[in-house]
Amino acid sequence: MSPFSGSAPRTREWRHLRLTRDGGVATVTLARPEKLNALTFGAYADLRDLLAELSRERSVRALVLAGEGRGFCSGGDVDEIIGATLAMDTAQLLDFNRMTGQVVRAIRECPFPVVAAVHGVAAGAGAVLALAADFRIADPSARFVFLFTRVGLSGGDMGAAYLLPRVVGLGHATRLLMLGEPVRALEAERIGLLSELTDEGRAGSGAAELARRLADGPALAHAQTKALLTAELDMPLAAAVELDAASQALLMKGADYAEFHAAFTAKRPATWQGR
Numbered sequence: 001m002s003p004f005s006g007s008a009p010r011t012r013e014w015r016h017l018r019l020t021r022d023g024g025v026a027t028v029t030l031a032r033p034e035k036l037n038a039l040t041f042g043a044y045a046d047l048r049d050l051l052a053e054l055s056r057e058r059s060v061r062a063l064v065l066a067g068e069g070r071g072f073c074s075g076g077d078v079d080e081i082i083g084a085t086l087a088m089d090t091a092q093l094l095d096f097n098r099m100t101g102q103v104v105r106a107i108r109e110c111p112f113p114v115v116a117a118v119h120g121v122a123a124g125a126g127a128v129l130a131l132a133a134d135f136r137i138a139d140p141s142a143r144f145v146f147l148f149t150r151v152g153l154s155g156g157d158m159g160a161a162y163l164l165p166r167v168v169g170l171g172h173a174t175r176l177l178m179l180g181e182p183v184r185a186l187e188a189e190r191i192g193l194l195s196e197l198t199d200e201g202r203a204g205s206g207a208a209e210l211a212r213r214l215a216d217g218p219a220l221a222h223a224q225t226k227a228l229l230t231a232e233l234d235m236p237l238a239a240a241v242e243l244d245a246a247s248q249a250l251l252m253k254g255a256d257y258a259e260f261h262a263a264f265t266a267k268r269p270a271t272w273q274g275r
Contacts, residue, residue: 005056014050016043018068024061024215025208026054033069038077039125041084044099047129051106061215061222061274063110064207065133066117067126075124075147082151097157100125104159107132108230111223113214117207118142128158131167134226135195135210139203142185144193150180166233168192218256219274 018029028050030037054060067073076082085093107114107129116122116133123145130136130144146164148157155161155177164173168191176183189197198206214222224247232240251257255273263270 003056003058010057011049011053014046016040016046017050019050021060022212024059024219025064025211026060026062027064027066027208027211030065030067030073033067035077036071036074036121037067037069037126038074038080040077040080041096041099044103047103048099048106051103051110054112055106055110058111060112061217061219062112062211063114064117064204064211065107065114065129066204066207067119071120071126072116072118072122072142073126073129074121075126100158104128104132104163109227111226112219113211113222113226115207115211115214117203118144119201119203121145123147125158128160128163131160131163131193132158135207136188136193137196137198137203137207137210138185138188138194139198139200139206140185141200142188142194142203144176144183144188145180146176147180149178155180216272218270218272220254220256221251224251 018031020027020029028047030039030043032038032040032043054063085096088096113135114133115135115137116130118130118136118138119141121143122130124147127144127146146155146160148155148160160177161173164177167173168176172191175181183191183193185194185197188194196206196210228240228243228247231243235243255275256270259270259273
Protein backbone atom coordinates (compact mmCIF):
# COMPACT_ATOMS: atom_id res chain seq x y z
CA MET A 1 0.00 0.00 0.00
CA SER A 2 1.17 3.54 -0.73
CA PRO A 3 2.58 5.54 2.21
CA PHE A 4 1.23 8.76 0.71
CA SER A 5 -1.95 10.29 2.12
CA GLY A 6 -4.18 13.13 1.02
CA SER A 7 -6.21 15.65 2.98
CA ALA A 8 -8.17 13.24 5.15
CA PRO A 9 -7.00 13.38 8.79
CA ARG A 10 -5.89 10.34 10.75
CA THR A 11 -8.80 8.65 12.51
CA ARG A 12 -8.70 9.43 16.23
CA GLU A 13 -11.27 6.91 17.39
CA TRP A 14 -12.41 3.60 15.92
CA ARG A 15 -16.00 2.86 16.92
CA HIS A 16 -16.20 -0.79 15.94
CA LEU A 17 -12.92 -2.19 17.26
CA ARG A 18 -10.17 -1.41 19.75
CA LEU A 19 -6.65 -0.37 18.71
CA THR A 20 -3.66 -0.36 21.07
CA ARG A 21 0.02 0.19 20.34
CA ASP A 22 3.22 -0.96 21.97
CA GLY A 23 6.23 0.31 20.11
CA GLY A 24 6.08 -1.17 16.63
CA VAL A 25 3.33 -3.66 17.54
CA ALA A 26 -0.33 -2.74 17.00
CA THR A 27 -3.10 -4.89 18.47
CA VAL A 28 -6.56 -4.76 16.92
CA THR A 29 -9.23 -6.34 19.11
CA LEU A 30 -12.72 -7.21 17.96
CA ALA A 31 -14.66 -6.04 21.01
CA ARG A 32 -18.25 -7.30 20.99
CA PRO A 33 -17.82 -10.14 23.49
CA GLU A 34 -21.56 -10.35 24.19
CA LYS A 35 -22.02 -11.31 20.50
CA LEU A 36 -18.86 -13.44 20.23
CA ASN A 37 -17.37 -10.50 18.33
CA ALA A 38 -19.81 -10.87 15.45
CA LEU A 39 -18.98 -8.49 12.62
CA THR A 40 -21.21 -5.62 11.56
CA PHE A 41 -21.06 -3.42 8.45
CA GLY A 42 -19.17 -0.87 10.52
CA ALA A 43 -16.66 -3.42 11.80
CA TYR A 44 -15.80 -4.51 8.26
CA ALA A 45 -15.40 -0.89 7.17
CA ASP A 46 -13.27 -0.03 10.20
CA LEU A 47 -10.95 -2.98 9.59
CA ARG A 48 -10.55 -2.01 5.94
CA ASP A 49 -9.84 1.64 6.74
CA LEU A 50 -7.63 0.97 9.77
CA LEU A 51 -5.31 -1.34 7.86
CA ALA A 52 -4.98 1.28 5.12
CA GLU A 53 -4.12 3.98 7.68
CA LEU A 54 -1.57 1.82 9.51
CA SER A 55 0.02 0.89 6.19
CA ARG A 56 0.51 4.55 5.32
CA GLU A 57 1.99 5.41 8.72
CA ARG A 58 4.90 3.00 8.33
CA SER A 59 5.34 2.97 12.14
CA VAL A 60 3.72 -0.46 12.64
CA ARG A 61 6.06 -3.41 12.20
CA ALA A 62 3.66 -6.18 13.24
CA LEU A 63 -0.05 -6.43 14.02
CA VAL A 64 -1.98 -8.79 16.31
CA LEU A 65 -5.63 -9.46 15.44
CA ALA A 66 -7.55 -10.76 18.46
CA GLY A 67 -11.05 -11.18 19.85
CA GLU A 68 -12.31 -10.22 23.29
CA GLY A 69 -14.14 -12.62 25.58
CA ARG A 70 -14.99 -16.26 24.88
CA GLY A 71 -13.96 -16.45 21.24
CA PHE A 72 -12.15 -14.88 18.31
CA CYS A 73 -15.04 -14.04 15.97
CA SER A 74 -18.34 -15.76 15.21
CA GLY A 75 -18.62 -14.24 11.71
CA GLY A 76 -21.21 -11.84 10.37
CA ASP A 77 -23.91 -10.75 12.80
CA VAL A 78 -27.06 -12.73 11.97
CA ASP A 79 -29.43 -9.84 12.68
CA GLU A 80 -27.36 -6.84 11.62
CA ILE A 81 -25.89 -8.33 8.44
CA ILE A 82 -27.71 -11.47 7.32
CA GLY A 83 -31.12 -10.02 8.07
CA ALA A 84 -30.23 -6.73 6.40
CA THR A 85 -28.84 -8.33 3.25
CA LEU A 86 -32.19 -10.02 2.55
CA ALA A 87 -33.62 -6.55 1.88
CA MET A 88 -30.77 -5.36 -0.37
CA ASP A 89 -30.79 -5.19 -4.13
CA THR A 90 -28.05 -6.70 -6.27
CA ALA A 91 -25.97 -3.52 -6.46
CA GLN A 92 -26.00 -3.13 -2.68
CA LEU A 93 -25.09 -6.77 -2.16
CA LEU A 94 -22.19 -6.44 -4.59
CA ASP A 95 -20.93 -3.39 -2.68
CA PHE A 96 -21.11 -5.27 0.61
CA ASN A 97 -19.36 -8.38 -0.68
CA ARG A 98 -16.66 -6.30 -2.31
CA MET A 99 -16.08 -4.55 1.02
CA THR A 100 -15.56 -7.84 2.86
CA GLY A 101 -13.07 -8.86 0.18
CA GLN A 102 -11.27 -5.54 0.59
CA VAL A 103 -10.67 -6.41 4.26
CA VAL A 104 -8.97 -9.66 3.27
CA ARG A 105 -6.91 -7.89 0.61
CA ALA A 106 -5.88 -5.28 3.17
CA ILE A 107 -4.63 -8.01 5.52
CA ARG A 108 -2.68 -9.68 2.72
CA GLU A 109 -1.31 -6.47 1.20
CA CYS A 110 -0.37 -4.44 4.29
CA PRO A 111 3.42 -4.09 4.60
CA PHE A 112 3.69 -5.75 8.04
CA PRO A 113 3.02 -9.29 9.24
CA VAL A 114 -0.39 -9.96 10.79
CA VAL A 115 -0.67 -12.50 13.62
CA ALA A 116 -4.13 -13.86 14.46
CA ALA A 117 -4.58 -14.87 18.11
CA VAL A 118 -7.38 -17.45 18.02
CA HIS A 119 -9.22 -18.84 21.01
CA GLY A 120 -12.72 -20.27 21.00
CA VAL A 121 -14.70 -19.98 17.80
CA ALA A 122 -13.47 -18.53 14.51
CA ALA A 123 -16.51 -19.01 12.28
CA GLY A 124 -17.52 -17.79 8.84
CA ALA A 125 -15.93 -14.44 8.19
CA GLY A 126 -14.00 -14.83 11.45
CA ALA A 127 -12.35 -17.98 10.08
CA VAL A 128 -11.41 -16.15 6.88
CA LEU A 129 -9.91 -13.21 8.80
CA ALA A 130 -7.69 -15.67 10.65
CA LEU A 131 -6.90 -17.48 7.38
CA ALA A 132 -5.81 -14.23 5.74
CA ALA A 133 -3.30 -13.50 8.52
CA ASP A 134 0.35 -14.41 8.02
CA PHE A 135 0.42 -16.43 11.24
CA ARG A 136 -2.31 -18.17 13.25
CA ILE A 137 -1.53 -18.76 16.91
CA ALA A 138 -4.25 -20.75 18.70
CA ASP A 139 -4.87 -22.51 21.98
CA PRO A 140 -6.68 -25.86 22.40
CA SER A 141 -10.08 -24.16 22.68
CA ALA A 142 -9.88 -22.86 19.11
CA ARG A 143 -12.17 -24.19 16.41
CA PHE A 144 -12.48 -23.00 12.83
CA VAL A 145 -15.76 -23.27 10.93
CA PHE A 146 -16.07 -22.17 7.29
CA LEU A 147 -19.85 -22.34 7.49
CA PHE A 148 -20.91 -20.46 4.35
CA THR A 149 -22.58 -23.43 2.65
CA ARG A 150 -24.55 -24.09 5.84
CA VAL A 151 -26.37 -20.79 5.31
CA GLY A 152 -26.95 -21.50 1.62
CA LEU A 153 -24.01 -19.54 0.21
CA SER A 154 -20.82 -20.45 -1.61
CA GLY A 155 -17.88 -21.63 0.47
CA GLY A 156 -15.71 -19.36 -1.67
CA ASP A 157 -16.45 -16.23 0.37
CA MET A 158 -13.98 -13.38 0.98
CA GLY A 159 -11.21 -15.21 -0.89
CA ALA A 160 -11.51 -18.43 1.12
CA ALA A 161 -11.46 -20.63 -1.98
CA TYR A 162 -8.24 -18.90 -3.07
CA LEU A 163 -6.41 -18.86 0.27
CA LEU A 164 -7.42 -22.10 1.99
CA PRO A 165 -6.13 -24.56 -0.67
CA ARG A 166 -2.81 -22.73 -0.59
CA VAL A 167 -2.57 -23.21 3.18
CA VAL A 168 -3.93 -26.73 3.73
CA GLY A 169 -4.12 -28.23 0.21
CA LEU A 170 -7.06 -28.75 -2.13
CA GLY A 171 -8.37 -31.90 -0.46
CA HIS A 172 -8.68 -30.43 3.02
CA ALA A 173 -9.94 -27.12 1.63
CA THR A 174 -12.69 -28.88 -0.33
CA ARG A 175 -13.84 -30.70 2.79
CA LEU A 176 -13.77 -27.62 5.01
CA LEU A 177 -15.49 -25.29 2.54
CA MET A 178 -18.01 -27.78 1.18
CA LEU A 179 -19.18 -29.40 4.43
CA GLY A 180 -18.71 -26.47 6.80
CA GLU A 181 -17.80 -28.77 9.68
CA PRO A 182 -15.82 -27.48 12.70
CA VAL A 183 -12.07 -28.06 12.75
CA ARG A 184 -10.69 -28.14 16.26
CA ALA A 185 -7.24 -26.95 17.21
CA LEU A 186 -5.44 -30.32 17.12
CA GLU A 187 -6.72 -31.11 13.63
CA ALA A 188 -6.06 -27.55 12.48
CA GLU A 189 -2.45 -27.97 13.55
CA ARG A 190 -2.22 -31.38 11.83
CA ILE A 191 -3.40 -30.08 8.45
CA GLY A 192 -1.23 -26.97 8.55
CA LEU A 193 -3.87 -24.36 9.33
CA LEU A 194 -2.06 -23.29 12.50
CA SER A 195 1.35 -21.71 12.80
CA GLU A 196 1.55 -22.62 16.49
CA LEU A 197 -0.63 -24.39 19.04
CA THR A 198 -0.11 -22.95 22.51
CA ASP A 199 -1.12 -24.09 25.98
CA GLU A 200 -4.65 -23.31 27.13
CA GLY A 201 -5.27 -19.58 27.45
CA ARG A 202 -1.96 -18.56 25.88
CA ALA A 203 -3.01 -17.74 22.32
CA GLY A 204 -2.97 -14.01 23.04
CA SER A 205 0.39 -13.98 24.79
CA GLY A 206 1.87 -16.30 22.16
CA ALA A 207 0.70 -14.00 19.38
CA ALA A 208 2.07 -10.96 21.22
CA GLU A 209 5.45 -12.64 21.67
CA LEU A 210 5.66 -13.51 17.98
CA ALA A 211 4.57 -10.00 16.97
CA ARG A 212 7.26 -8.49 19.19
CA ARG A 213 9.88 -10.78 17.66
CA LEU A 214 8.78 -9.73 14.18
CA ALA A 215 8.64 -6.02 15.10
CA ASP A 216 12.17 -6.14 16.50
CA GLY A 217 13.48 -7.72 13.29
CA PRO A 218 14.27 -6.35 9.81
CA ALA A 219 10.93 -4.80 8.92
CA LEU A 220 11.72 -4.09 5.28
CA ALA A 221 12.84 -7.68 4.72
CA HIS A 222 9.62 -8.92 6.34
CA ALA A 223 7.49 -6.59 4.22
CA GLN A 224 9.16 -7.68 1.00
CA THR A 225 8.93 -11.36 1.92
CA LYS A 226 5.20 -10.98 2.57
CA ALA A 227 4.72 -9.14 -0.73
CA LEU A 228 6.56 -11.85 -2.66
CA LEU A 229 4.65 -14.68 -0.97
CA THR A 230 1.40 -13.12 -2.15
CA ALA A 231 2.58 -11.99 -5.59
CA GLU A 232 4.22 -15.28 -6.54
CA LEU A 233 1.29 -17.57 -5.69
CA ASP A 234 0.19 -17.64 -9.33
CA MET A 235 3.44 -16.81 -11.13
CA PRO A 236 5.44 -19.15 -13.33
CA LEU A 237 8.88 -19.98 -11.94
CA ALA A 238 10.74 -17.79 -14.44
CA ALA A 239 8.76 -14.69 -13.44
CA ALA A 240 9.10 -15.51 -9.74
CA VAL A 241 12.87 -15.87 -9.75
CA GLU A 242 13.21 -12.65 -11.76
CA LEU A 243 11.07 -10.82 -9.22
CA ASP A 244 13.17 -12.35 -6.42
CA ALA A 245 16.34 -11.13 -8.11
CA ALA A 246 15.06 -7.56 -8.47
CA SER A 247 13.86 -7.53 -4.85
CA GLN A 248 17.15 -8.83 -3.48
CA ALA A 249 19.16 -6.33 -5.51
CA LEU A 250 17.15 -3.49 -3.96
CA LEU A 251 17.43 -4.86 -0.43
CA MET A 252 21.18 -5.34 -0.84
CA LYS A 253 21.41 -1.54 -1.12
CA GLY A 254 19.50 -1.14 2.15
CA ALA A 255 20.75 -0.13 5.57
CA ASP A 256 19.75 -3.42 7.21
CA TYR A 257 21.90 -5.51 4.89
CA ALA A 258 24.94 -3.35 5.65
CA GLU A 259 24.05 -3.46 9.36
CA PHE A 260 24.05 -7.25 9.35
CA HIS A 261 27.58 -7.32 7.96
CA ALA A 262 28.79 -4.69 10.44
CA ALA A 263 27.20 -6.53 13.37
CA PHE A 264 28.55 -9.90 12.23
CA THR A 265 32.05 -8.49 11.84
CA ALA A 266 31.92 -6.79 15.25
CA LYS A 267 30.36 -9.88 16.87
CA ARG A 268 27.39 -7.90 18.21
CA PRO A 269 23.61 -8.08 17.76
CA ALA A 270 22.25 -6.26 14.72
CA THR A 271 20.27 -3.06 15.21
CA TRP A 272 17.62 -3.24 12.51
CA GLN A 273 16.38 0.03 11.05
CA GLY A 274 13.70 -1.28 8.72
CA ARG A 275 15.22 0.33 5.65
